[in-house]
Amino acid sequence: MLLGEIKQFYAASGNIYGSPRIYRDCKAAGLACSENRVARLMHQAKVHAVRGYRRARYKAGKPATAAPNRLRQVFVASAPDEAWVTDITQIYTHEGWLYLAAVIDLYSRAVGGLEHAGAHSYRIGVGCDADG
Numbered sequence: 001m002l003l004g005e006i007k008q009f010y011a012a013s014g015n016i017y018g019s020p021r022i023y024r025d026c027k028a029a030g031l032a033c034s035e036n037r038v039a040r041l042m043h044q045a046k047v048h049a050v051r052g053y054r055r056a057r058y059k060a061g062k063p064a065t066a067a068p069n070r071l072r073q074v075f076v077a078s079a080p081d082e083a084w085v086t087d088i089t090q091i092y093t094h095e096g097w098l099y100l101a102a103v104i105d106l107y108s109r110a111v112g113g114l115e116h117a118g119a120h121s122y123r124i125g126v127g128c129d130a131d132g
Helices: 002-012 019-028 035-044
Strands: 084-093 096-105 111-117
Touching: 002 019, 002 035, 019 035
Parallel strands: none
Antiparallel strands: 084 096, 096 111
């Protein structure tokens, strides 16, 4: 009888819940059981919780290619707008990671653009405006 109720609660959860949540459903329905008994019955009936997914730590596929080194480590410019450099950094805040991109003119060392985003994206830095 209890196994039938457990399977019913499991199906109602979309075949996701494990024994702790099924036990809570049983208690809310007024069934006399313990969490260990629910876990044992679920194990015997091969009813298992669905675990959350984990995101891959790397992206599979074609490896990234490096851009050609046109400055060759010479960071001096003889005229404005001759060479621009960019940098991106990540800053941990209480709300999560913040990503900051900057574009700098090598002649005047002035910041030509800034952009920030809450998620790391290949698009950050593309929209840096000239207003800073």
